[in-house]
Amino acid sequence: MTDILALVGAIALIVLVLTLRNLLSVPYRRESARFVTAAPPRGTESLFDEAQQQLRALGFDEGRWIITTCVDGSPSFLPLRVVHAHAEGTMVAVGSPISSAHPHRLHVYFADRLVDGRTAISQAFDPYFEVTQTEEVIARTSGETSLSAQFLAHRTWLAGMGVASAPVDESVVLDLIGGMMERQRQALIKSGALRALSPDRAVPSLRFALRVFNAVRNMPKAPPDPRPVPAERLALLARNQELIQQRAPSRPVQWILFAVSVALFMALGAWFWGMQFAFFILVVVLIHELGHFLAMRVFGYRNVHLMALPLVGGVAIGIDANPAAIRRAWMSLMGPLPGILIGWALAAVWVFGGLSQPYQEWLGILALLFLAINYLNVLPVPPLDGAHVVSSLLPPRWARVEAAFLAVAASTGALLAWHFGFVVITVVAALQLFQVPVLWRQHGVERDLASELAPGKGHRSQRLLRVLRELERRLGPTSAAAERIRIALSILLRLDTRPMSAPAWLSTSAVYFSLLLVPVAGLLVFGLGMAITGITPEANTAHYQQLWEERVQLQRDASALSLHQLIGELDNPLEPAAPAASPEAISAAESRLGRALPEELRALYLQHNGISALGLHPVEDLQSAQAVIERDLAPYAASLSFEAGGDDDAPWVEIATADAGRWWYLGGVDEQEPLFYLPEVDPRLGSVRVVRYFIEAPETHDSLRAWLESSWVAMEQSQREHKRNARDNAAMQLRLADAPVGALLANWQPPDLLTRLLSRQSSWPAGADADARSMAEQRLGLDLPADYWALLELHDGFPPLQLLPLSELAALDNVQDFLSARGVQDPLELRAAGDDDGDPAADTTIRINAHQLGQCLVAAALKYPTNATGAQTDVLVPSMLWCPRHRYGPLWIDLDSAQHHPSFGHWLRARAAQMAAMRMRES
Numbered sequence: 053m054t055d056i057l058a059l060v061g062a063i064a065l066i067v068l069v070l071t072l073r074n075l076l077s078v079p080y081r082r083e084s085a086r087f088v089t090a091a092p093p094r095g096t097e098s099l100f101d102e103a104q105q106q107l108r109a110l111g112f113d114e115g116r117w118i119i120t121t122c123v124d125g126s127p128s129f130l131p132l133r134v135v136h137a138h139a140e141g142t143m144v145a146v147g148s149p150i151s152s153a154h155p156h157r158l159h160v161y162f163a164d165r166l167v168d169g170r171t172a173i174s175q176a177f178d179p180y181f182e183v184t185q186t187e188e189v190i191a192r193t194s195g196e197t198s199l200s201a202q203f204l205a206h207r208t209w210l211a212g213m214g215v216a217s218a219p220v221d222e223s224v225v226l227d228l229i230g231g232m233m234e235r236q237r238q239a240l241i242k243s244g245a246l247r248a249l250s251p252d253r254a255v256p257s258l259r260f261a262l263r264v265f266n267a268v269r270n271m272p273k274a275p276p277d278p279r280p281v282p283a284e285r286l287a288l289l290a291r292n293q294e295l296i297q298q299r300a301p302s303r304p305v306q307w308i309l310f311a312v313s314v315a316l317f318m319a320l321g322a323w324f325w326g327m328q329f330a331f332f333i334l335v336v337v338l339i340h341e342l343g344h345f346l347a348m349r350v351f352g353y354r355n356v357h358l359m360a361l362p363l364v365g366g367v368a369i370g371i372d373a374n375p376a377a378i379r380r381a382w383m384s385l386m387g388p389l390p391g392i393l394i395g396w397a398l399a400a401v402w403v404f405g406g407l408s409q410p411y412q413e414w415l416g417i418l419a420l421l422f423l424a425i426n427y428l429n430v431l432p433v434p435p436l437d438g439a440h441v442v443s444s445l446l447p448p449r450w451a452r453v454e455a456a457f458l459a460v461a462a463s464t465g466a467l468l469a470w471h472f473g474f475v476v477i478t479v480v481a482a483l484q485l486f487q488v489p490v491l492w493r494q495h496g497v498e499r500d501l502a503s504e505l506a507p508g509k510g511h512r513s514q515r516l517l518r519v520l521r522e523l524e525r526r527l528g529p530t531s532a533a534a535e536r537i538r539i540a541l542s543i544l545l546r547l548d549t550r551p552m553s554a555p556a557w558l559s560t561s562a563v564y565f566s567l568l569l570v571p572v573a574g575l576l577v578f579g580l581g582m583a584i585t586g587i588t589p590e591a592n593t594a595h596y597q598q599l600w601e602e603r604v605q606l607q608r609d610a611s612a613l614s615l616h617q618l619i620g621e622l623d624n625p626l627e628p629a630a631p632a633a634s635p636e637a638i639s640a641a642e643s644r645l646g647r648a649l650p651e652e653l654r655a656l657y658l659q660h661n662g663i664s665a666l667g668l669h670p671v672e673d674l675q676s677a678q679a680v681i682e683r684d685l686a687p688y689a690a691s692l693s694f695e696a697g698g699d700d701d702a703p704w705v706e707i708a709t710a711d712a713g714r715w716w717y718l719g720g721v722d723e724q725e726p727l728f729y730l731p732e733v734d735p736r737l738g739s740v741r742v743v744r745y746f747i748e749a750p751e752t753h754d755s756l757r758a759w760l761e762s763s764w765v766a767m768e769q770s771q772r773e774h775k776r777n778a779r780d781n782a783a784m785q786l787r788l789a790d791a792p793v794g795a796l797l798a799n800w801q802p803p804d805l806l807t808r809l810l811s812r813q814s815s816w817p818a819g820a821d822a823d824a825r826s827m828a829e830q831r832l833g834l835d836l837p838a839d840y841w842a843l844l845e846l847h848d849g850f851p852p853l854q855l856l857p858l859s860e861l862a863a864l865d866n867v868q869d870f871l872s873a874r875g876v877q878d879p880l881e882l883r884a885a886g887d888d889d890g891d892p893a894a895d896t897t898i899r900i901n902a903h904q905l906g907q908c909l910v911a912a913a914l915k916y917p918t919n920a921t922g923a924q925t926d927v928l929v930p931s932m933l934w935c936p937r938h939r940y941g942p943l944w945i946d947l948d949s950a951q952h953h954p955s956f957g958h959w960l961r962a963r964a965a966q967m968a969a970m971r972m973r974e975s
Contacts, residue, residue: 066364068265070359072258072265072309073309075265076309077296077300078255080253081122082122082252083122085118087116087222087226094284095284095287099156111140115135115146118132118229123252130159132147135229137225138220141164142162142217143220143224143225145160145161145228146159149288152289152534153534154274154277155277157274157277160199161173161174161181165224166215166216166218167216168215171188171190172210174209175193175194176202177194178271179193179264179271183260183267186239188236192209193272244257255301255305258308280530283524286520286533287517290520293537293541297371300355306358309359310357313360317337317361318331321334328414332418335418337425338360339394340366340426342368344386345358351372352374355371356370357369357370375545375548375550377551378556378560380443381440381445382560384437384438384444385441385567389563391423392423392567395421395426398418401415427567427571428571430564430568430571431461432568433458433462433484434458439454442564445560445561447502447551448498448501448546448547462481463481463485466481466485497543498547501518512548515544516540519544523539523543602772606769610768613764615757615760616659621764623665630660630661632658637661637671638657638658641672644675645675645676650741656756669718673719674717674718676716676717677712677713677728678714679717680726682709684723684726690709691708692750705737707734711734714732725744727743728742728743728744729742729743740754741753741755741756742758777966781962781966784964784965784969785965787968788965793839793957796964797850799971800852800853817848817849817857818847819846819847819848828861837956839956839960843956861911862909863908863910864905880901880950882898882952883950884898885946885962900938900945904939905933907935908934913932914929930947932946932947941954
């Protein structure tokens with residue numbers, strides 16, 4: 053729910069910023085007015101006739117037409133109006149509809165020139181005069197729907213002023229339309245509401261634009277009119293819409309809006325994803341949109357502008373003055389293409405650069421974001437860039453292929469998303485299918501008009517009217533003027549776009565489909581891999597449902613245990629039970645902390661002075677958290693992040709490390725997972741009293757008892773899962789007892805793209821030959837076991853098991869450093885692995901000292917590249933040792949599980965059984 057609310061809030065902010073951009077783009081030009089002989093614009097005749105009849109009944113004259121022209125030669129937004137005069141001194145100016153939201157509403161305002169020199173204006177459903185009123189102009193915004201009601205309300209308003217109206221003549225009428233508007237513009241410039249760009253043109257200030265926005269938001273709303281709109285009127289409204297789209301705010305204002313959009317992006321992104329991740333996404337989005345922006349500038353687009361869209365992405369806005377398919381396609385490609393190249397470059401540095409933490413982790417995240425976001429944009433689904441590229445590649449006569457392409461892509465995406473459990477993506481993809489019927493009909497119009505309205509053939513206004521009439525014939529009349537205009541302008545843009553030459557089409561198609569290959573191949577490989585392994589969402593759901601039900605039952609069992617029972621079962625059985633804390637020790641802790649221990653903490657220590665298995669220190673070590681936080685956490689983050697609620701949708705809150713320093717430090721299993729107690733409840737965290745802080749997944753609990761119960765449930769469930777896994781592994785080992793090496797290795801899938809990249813292998817290595825075996829045996833002075841050689845003969849090194857090639861088999865160096873790095877003491881204690889029949893061996897735990905380890909060979913190790921010494925080298929972290937001369941006989945030591953095996957084959961079957969059992973459980 054929080055996600056949806058955040059997305060709605062982000063959309064509202066986007067609308068606000070884009071609306072402000074439009075308001076800041078409105079030009080206030082100096083205009084001149086003169087009387088002309090004219091007729092209503094085509095498509096509006098019925099509206100003007102109806103208005104004239106109503107005004108005649110109210111006592112107005114027949115009216116005279118006035119045309120206004122901008123002094124700088126630019127087109128006027130409302131060039132033609134008819135002005136009617138009333139004997140009582142009221143004038144009414146009537147113009148054509150200007151908004152596609154209200155295509156049947158004429159632009160009307162009533163005005164009176166008062167004897168004191170002011171002008172009083174009433175305008176329905178439009179706050180223009182109200183927000184631009186000056187000392188000369190007083191105005192009101194009304195909500196009356198009929199002209200008679202508007203006139204009556206206007207006269208009532210005037211009567212309340214007690215000022216008479218001056219007589220109306222031609223000079224007053226012309227001054228109302230021309231001179232008064234210019235004096236008003238100059239007054240607004242003088243007050244700072246407008247900023248003059250030239251003697252004849254001004255634009256709004258940000259403060260004034262906000263005032264207009266607020267007035268528009270609060271003005272009365274006109275009721276909808278369901279009558280169909282004729283094509284001629286739609287063409288007139290489309291002209292106004294194109295004039296609006298060609299506007300752009302000044303460069304300084306564009307930079308301000310860009311900065312505001314970035315700030316909003318980071319504010320919402322930090323709340324939604326965290327500051328670091330939001331910054332990474334912002335970098336990816338801005339580089340993506342910067343590619344579009346620069347391409348637009350190079351290709352001659354007008355009014356190019358860049359903005360970030362919170363939680364959504366970004367947008368590069370521009371007007372294509374001379375549309376050509378090749379430029380439109382490459383403008384779309386220049387968004388994802390640079391990001392993909394940067395992503396692969398970062399991935400290469402991530403794999404081969406050998407950077408230290410945390411730069412290595414950051415670089416990996418950034419590379420993944422560059423590739424994921426930009427490859428996603430390559431998909432041919434609107435409104436992604438891939439859809440625009442496909443649209444540019446298809447000529448109008450093939451336009452319906454685009455609709456079919458969308459149907460296939462959206463259906464495939466919805467099915468795949470549903471199959472893998474991505475409900476939100478399923479809904480988004482399925483919603484695209486509703487566009488298919490409309491696009492099919494729209495593209496049918498494009499196909500039929502392609503030869504009739506070829507690029508450069510006929511005047512643009514006539515071409516647009518022809519498109520609108522064809523849409524009316526095909527789709528029928530419509531009252532949704534804005535949507536019909538959008539479709540018509542889209543069709544006209546396609547018809548006006550010059551097609552590509554054959555070489556340009558081939559080269560552009562090659563680039564696009566080579567980019568598209570990666571996300572499509574990824575989906576296919578992922579789907580095929582799921583099919584091969586038999587892993588299905590249903591199986592995963594059933595497995596997790598089983599675990600959840602088990603956890604619920606364990607929680608009930610934990611709540612029924614006494615505190616003494618909980619502590620007893622949580623304590624380490626290999627260590628003596630801790631005695632109860634003495635009253636003196638508790639008093640000393642309270643003196644050290646400066647306050648009495650809470651009752652639940654005191655009750656625990658009076659029963660058990662610490663729980664070593666959970667890292668809970670004795671009461672003697674209880675201390676303020678400040679020193680621990682400054683030492684272990686503050687160097688990495690200025691604050692600690694927590695979920696404010698108990699579900700996945702809860703927002704995250706930040707607690708400054710200085711505030712967390714007032715907590716108490718109870719201990720922890722290691723320095724990376726400290727355990728804290730909150731002596732006072734922090735309102736930001738609700739009722740939380742215990743915190744186990746692990747930076748990737750911090751845990752919060754409302755009481756010490758809740759933490760103990762949660763720990764007991766986790767321990768009990770882990771033990772049960774371990775027993776189930778051990779049982780499955782033992783059964784699988786029996787099934788694999790006589791399996792050859794090749795069959796055992798078949799439990800690991802061939803390397804996928806990511807594995808090949810990380811291991812630098814195009815496939816698993818080829819086998820070693822007899823000469824390589826002979827050289828290795830001479831170098832080591834011993835014979836290779838037959839079961840070990842059986843694997844090396846198939847693959848000289850096997851990355852899934854971290855097995856090294858024969859040439860790298862060598863003695864373990866720096867044994868003491870090795871033991872220190874693993875955090876173990878000399879001697880190393882090892883448990884025996886299961887026998888071949890799956891039964892655990894009894895009484896076979898051994899200890900092996902540093903001297904004996906020095907005689908062992910490293911057979912398997914994790915490799916990672918480093919350039920810390922100035923040269924690219926591989927660092928080995930041993931994972932398995934072969935000790936051929938140990939006093940207990942040859943040993944194969946699995947360091948990850950701290951187990952020893954009697955033979956390589958025994959170890960290999962155990963690992964293969966684990967893999968096979970895991971796949972069996974997942975399926």
